[in-house]
Amino acid sequence: xxxxxxxxxxxxxxxxxxxxxxxxxxxxxxxxxxxxxxxxxxxxxxxxxxxxxxxxxxxxxxxxxxxxxxxxxxxxxxxxxxxxxxxxxxxxxxxxxxxxxxxxxxxxxxxxxxxxxxxxxxxxxxxxxxxxxxxxxxxx
Numbered sequence: 001x002x003x004x005x006x007x008x009x010x011x012x013x014x015x016x017x018x019x020x021x022x023x024x025x026x027x028x029x030x031x032x033x034x035x036x037x038x039x040x041x042x043x044x045x046x047x048x049x050x051x052x053x054x055x056x057x058x059x060x061x062x063x064x065x066x067x068x069x070x071x072x073x074x075x076x077x078x079x080x081x082x083x084x085x086x087x088x089x090x091x092x093x094x095x096x097x098x099x100x101x102x103x104x105x106x107x108x109x110x111x112x113x114x115x116x117x118x119x120x121x122x123x124x125x126x127x128x129x130x131x132x133x134x135x136x137x138x139x140x
Contacts, residue, residue: 001046001074003081006036014038014048014062021064027126028062036062037085039069039078046074049082051091054121058086060096061127079108097127097135110138 006014014036019025028034036050047065051058060082065075086094095118098105102112115128115137122128 001039001041001077003037003039003078006038006048010038010040010045011036013045017045017048017066018062018064023062023064024127024131025062027131035085035089037078037082039065039074039081047078049078051082051086051089051094052125052127053089053091054119054125056090056092057119057122058089058091058094059122059125059127060086060094063096063101075104076108093139095122095137095139097132097137099132099135102136102138105138113137113139 008030011030015025015028018028033053034050035053036048038048039046045066046069048062049060050062052061063075063079065078083094095113096105096110115123118128118137
């Protein structure tokens with residue numbers, strides 16, 4: 001298994017996997033602030049996890065593992081890879097929005113926080129404003 005940044009050749013495949021998991025894709029457009037990482041084996045996409053970067057802050061997003069790859073440690077591995085990439089990029093603060101994975105993230109040391117405590121940059125993101133305005137907010 002290898003971990004790579006999603007390139008243009010794999011972007012649509014990653015987006016389909018994210019959509020299949022009923023996660024938001026309306027704002028998934030290749031840009032400097034959106035980094036998607038993938039776990040793949042040979043040519044099979046196993047999972048995706050992303051960072052939407054705002055200077056030294058980022059939203060952890062689009063975290064999904066394909067159905068046939070679940071419960072094999074792939075999610076934890078791609079999550080750890082993404083967290084290490086965030087550190088390499090100088091990201092000091094990570095947040096995420098979820099309605100379905102509270103338990104998993106709490107188990108991995110994320111805490112529920114008040115939406116009013118995030119920076120203006122994060123609060124103005126599409127993820128906060130229109131895509132997931134009622135989601136639970138977590139921070140590391």
